[in-house]
Amino acid sequence: MTRWDEGMTRTGPPPSGKHGPEGMPIKTIGNMDFAGQPAYGRDVTDTPPLHLAVALDGAGWHPAAWREPDASPDKLFTAAYWASLAAEAERGQLDFITIEDSLGQQSARYDGPDPRTDQVRGRLDAVLIASWIAPLTSHIGLVPTATVSHTEPFHVSKAIATLDYVSLGRAGWRAQVSRPWENSLFGRREVTAFRLEDFGTPEAQRQVAERFDEAADFAEVVRKLWDSWEDNAEIRDAATGRFIDRDKLHNIDFHGRWFSVRGPSITPRPPQGQPLVTVLAHATLAYRFAARAADVVYVTPRGAGHARAIVSEVRAEQEAAGRGDQTQHIFGDLVVFLGETAQEARARKARLDDTAGAEYTSDAHVFAGTPAQLAELLLDWQGAGLSGFRLRPGAIPGDLRHIAGELVPQLRRHGSFRTSYAETTLRERLGLPRPASRYATATSH
């Protein structure tokens, strides 16, 4: 599934109607779905800590968020805005932030630009926003979105490697498949844009499958280029006059249907070896891609049972991809509206819906409630096999502040969240080993 969130969050119907897969009314999940799972008395030692990321996008994920009293819609294209959001997330000691992006303009439609003037339009390149934030922060992970269709794997690989250098090992990447109509921005391919309603047609499915095949090739090339310099390739041996040991640089010689890349990279191996690769996935084709490519998969469960089903499907794909022995995180994505009371949170969401003129729906579960209630929900869903969550603040800065300032203390009360940043790199924080270069074993001497 490509980028459901672009197509769905603004106007589209929820993919599964008003009910979760187990028939649970979605709107009550925030309050009741975890009944019978009292958090008090939860043994701290048998609950692994949660990982928590926050997904930053414009003024927040609700299309009317920019009109909130504390919103800064005139600052969305400034560095100070993004630096302040990152600082807030870092104060909350979150694992990382993601930054949404797309090649083309935001649109409420899946098949092309829309005629709307009442929603945030225009955005800055996410990799560069992350690069700006990097030297101004010291702990938070930085995971910008970069598109894999049309773009160059060589460029993306060195861009994320460089982000890893400027952040001293805190870089990641959300690999995103382009929307079909963005072809015309590059003009190299004839592909018909299709409507979301036609998603199930054979032609649309063929196109989507091709896009994911290309995405898998892309991610593989990016990782190979990260590995193309062994860690100790730079030797600076004055005695022999050699700056590098050239035997430790490797052509990757990738030949695929979509592109061929010779390598090696021009950028030396980044501090983490391989920065974090992340993928948002909603359905089988995307799960398959994510299982092949990602260290963190973001999924969109509607309830704990649904989460369990998704986790088992992703794990099966992971096994099939031959990565069963590797740590792969599955994070649940949720859109959150938080308040001092559940009533206040719901009223705020209702007010935003009113302003927007339509009820907000999303590819992800929409939660409105207190931070304490959200903490309970996250811990419950964690039990279904999710190791973390990526929260999409409904409105910024309000919901981001609630996450960093109130949700996090709630999770700490349960012994489920860090009280300080202990690790240096993002991979370490997520318990992922630093991978050896795949080329090192072939030539180590």
Next chain:
Amino acid sequence: MSKPRKQIILGAYVGGVNHHTVWSDPAAGSQIDFSTFRHVAQTAERGKFDFFFLAEGLIPRERLGQIFDQDIIGRPDTLPVLTAIAAVTSHLGVVGTLNATFNEPYELARQLASLDHLSGGRAGWNVVTSFDAFTGQNFRRGGFLHRDDRYIRAGEFIDITRQLWDSWPAGAVVADKASGEFLRDAAVGTFEHHGKQFDISGQFSVPPSPQGRPVVLQAGVSPQGRDFASANADAIFSPYHQLDEARAFYADINARVVGHGRAAGSVKLLPSASFVLGDTEAQARERHREISLAQVSGKTAQVLFEGVWNRDLSGYDPDGPLPDIDPDPDGPRVIKGRAVLHQDAHQTVGRWRALAAEHGYSLRETAVHVFSRTEFIGTPAQVAERIDSFVQNDGSDGFIIGSHLTPGGLDEFVDKVVPLLQERGSLRADYTGTTLRDNLGIPVPQPAAQTAGLRS
């Protein structure tokens, strides 16, 4: 007679991937860690430089199928590192080389506009094209671009980026909470371009840049290149360091600039330059001699000459005479991934042979003299005087300064030469504007009102 004193434009670059940077110096630091780039940029800003400059490489250089191991190799990606540099500076422009052959205009225009927003209007782009199939092996479009098509591609590329940068009119973002109007016009940014190199259309997604448009730099010496740069660039890398030829280039470019309907002086000419300082001139010369020997080892001399001879010269003693065989410019390339600078290898080799014969130079000594480019050698006062007089005499509008030593080499220039340039009234005592255009004293461009395909 008396002209107003020109303000000297200064750029700072971090050397790399060539022999100029002496990696073997015990004081030499990392060529890739961000601390290096931060140090050089903050030093340049301390010296009130106009901008930081970063070159680009897209494939490691090779000799006879093997990657160079004697020079520095490895670079950061241009735009992310420039953005991070902008985050730790406040006035310094951030300029980088980005290749128009191996990028696509929509994506690059968006990235440059993003950098310009984030930096508050301090972005610059050095446009280069490449025609070598060797580099193309790393990219979707593959390699070869015919020489004659280079300027066509560059021209279309720049036209499109301008069209995109101008595609949002002033006031396009209303962001009025009360009325609920975020955009004035839903079709803002609509564009199309149908050309030989690019056939694209759509909607650009970044509002207008804080300085109108990012600054565009170019290099070009051929008549075609000069004409192209005069029409399109805000600044040009000048290859001329001798005052007479530099003045001729300066006059020629300015005539072409006027010919394109632009004001004389609106395109800035900037040679790159390195320096070696000493307390006395003799001390500077001795220091320079040591540095140039460190820059050009016997192996480096061989490889540099192989780039022109296009033959394997490993059998020649660096301390012996120049190779007596003729160059083979039409054979398969011995050195790949490095721009071919010499149009006529036979002529160039002939000139070098004459130089070697005149001074009795060995192969390596000849290489030191022809490749170890250090423009300013002397006391700080001498260097300041030479820089100033070169600029005031219209040899250029300034210099892009680099040191043989990364990252600490520029400190000496900023500590010793900059105050003298400031005393002479030729370099700002402090920044007066906020954008790169402000620094350079070049105007904000008028938006291309006729931009094709722009709906209103």
